[in-house]
Amino acid sequence: MSYEKVEVYSPRSLAEALEILSQKKEHIKPVAGGTDVMVMLKDGVVKEKELLNLSYISELSYIKEKESRILIGAATKYREIRRSPIINAYAPILIEAVRQIGSPQIQNLGTIGGNLGTASPAGDSIPPLYVLNARVKLQKIGTSREVQIDKFFLGPRKTVKEPDELITEISVDKMEPGSYYFFEKLGLRSANAISIVSAAGIINLENKTVKYLRLSLGAVAPTVIRATDAEEEAKGKELSEDLIDRIAKLASEATKPISDIRGTAEYRKKATYGIVYEALYRIFKGYGKKIEYGFEKTS
Amino acid sequence: MEVNVSFNLNGKKVSVTAPPAKSLLRVLREDLGITSVKPGCEAGECGACSVLLDGQVVTSCLVMISQVDGKNVITVEGLQKDGELDPLQKSFIDEGATQCGYCTPGFIISAKGLLNENPNPTDEEILEGVSGNICRCGAYPRIFNAIKKVVKKNVI
Structure with a gap:
């Protein structure tokens, strides 16, 4: 569908947007920042004849605390996530990913809900959301449901979202103080590169013993995945070069990569081992990033 | 299937009628004569079409004209003040x-x-x-x- 033939609806409230969705269903495509949809439109791969412009709905843009969780409105821009005192204090792993998601231009347009809606296995906000035990809120007229992030994606560009539903909120766990974290990405350029392999991890240590490891991998399977075997292997063991090697091997074994223009499947498997090993080794040697809850609460 | 959009361009109010999903880049160049914004990749990767949208830098190729209603857009044409370059x-x-x-x-x-x-x-x-x-x-x-x-x- 070329842009000349596309109709755009620009509701000013969520209620209005849900009403339009309930009528148009699969014939209309929601657009938030437009950073993906505009490229798809240029490439002629948008099949819908109508777009639902969400950029005027301010009620979908917020970041707030709710006990041990953080609630993020779906149309919250990467820019706001990066500058949020709440995210900086309690979920800095998301900041690490947002910094690498794209240029300032992209961070000023793109939204977290948009990254989920596009559902690319290479979406850079998604691996951190897996290790933050994110839930996705899907809303339609009169009702809503919450889906665990690992149940939300069905495959590349496929999710459980029904055509009359809208992604309205993403909620995540606050990270525990003292946890180490990382987001690593391999791409061809520091800005605007699509990930060839990415990994997000949170590791909680008691002295040198791993209380828990949460590890997710991007761009190496049809959806982002949790490396559960690697997580199990780490649990209760003392962190050592040997253990890191075993964790990285299990992470690599968990991948089901494809070969494409950005890299071969074999490369992706090896690179998964490499980035997981390096990230954990840095933590082991005392150079890792650690969350301290250093910020004053600003509410 | 066209939409009428009003916004502030380099300090002046402008009104334009265009297909609603047309990019701000294409509207600036083709409908408003602002040619400092360059079509490079038109995929948000090269930055040649960057503008300030409400003070924040964005690639105008990724913005639909339907998203610009009531906003402030600045291009290099709008940077000089009283004939003085920025x-x-x-x-x-x-x-x-x-x-x-x-x-x-x-x-x-x-x-x-x-x-x-x-x-x-x-x-x-x-x-x-x-x-x-x-x-x-x-x-x-x-x-x-x-x-x-x-x-x-x-x-x-």
Whole structure:
């Protein structure tokens, strides 16, 4: 569908947007920042004849605390996530990913809900959301449901979202103080590169013993995945070069990569081992990033 | 199937009628005669079409005209004040920070967006600030110097 033939609806409230969705269903495509949809439109791969412009709905843009969780409105821009005192204090792993998601231009347009809606296995906000035990809120007229992030994606560009539903909120766990974290990405350029392999991890240590490891991998399977075997292997063991090697091997074994223009499947498997090993080794040697809850609460 | 959109362009109110999903880039160039914004990749990767949208740098190829209603758009045409070039524009000239010039307006707008929010960026912040812009001639060192010179003046 070329842009000349596309109709755009620009509701000013969520209620209005849900009403339009309930009528148009699969014939209309929601657009938030437009950073993906505009490229798809240029490439002629948008099949819908109508777009639902969400950029005027301010009620979908917020970041707030709710006990041990953080609630993020779906149309919250990467820019706001990066500058949020709440995210900086309690979920800095998301900041690490947002910094690498794209240029300032992209961070000023793109939204977290948009990254989920596009559902690319290479979406850079998604691996951190897996290790933050994110839930996705899907809303339609009169009702809503919450889906665990690992149940939300069905495959590349496929999710459980029904055509009359809208992604309205993403909620995540606050990270525990003292946890180490990382987001690593391999791409061809520091800005605007699509990930060839990415990994997000949170590791909680008691002295040198791993209380828990949460590890997710991007761009190496049809959806982002949790490396559960690697997580199990780490649990209760003392962190050592040997253990890191075993964790990285299990992470690599968990991948089901494809070969494409950005890299071969074999490369992706090896690179998964490499980035997981390096990230954990840095933590082991005392150079890792650690969350301290250093910020004053600003509410 | 056209939409009428009013917004503020370089300090003046403009009204335009266009297909609703047409990009701001194409509207600026084809309907409003603003040719400093360059179509490079038209996929948000090269930064040649950068504008300030409500003060924030964005690639205008990724913005639908339907999303611009009531907003403020600044291009390099709007940077000069009373016939005086913006310090960034002067600095780009002084440093010879252009070669073919195609990327230049985008770089200046990105630098402007950065300095609006952070008048004293570190070297690393300058590099990140223009990380969304590509110069195929490879004038990066001069571009960096041009921005750095303005930052130094800001500090004094």
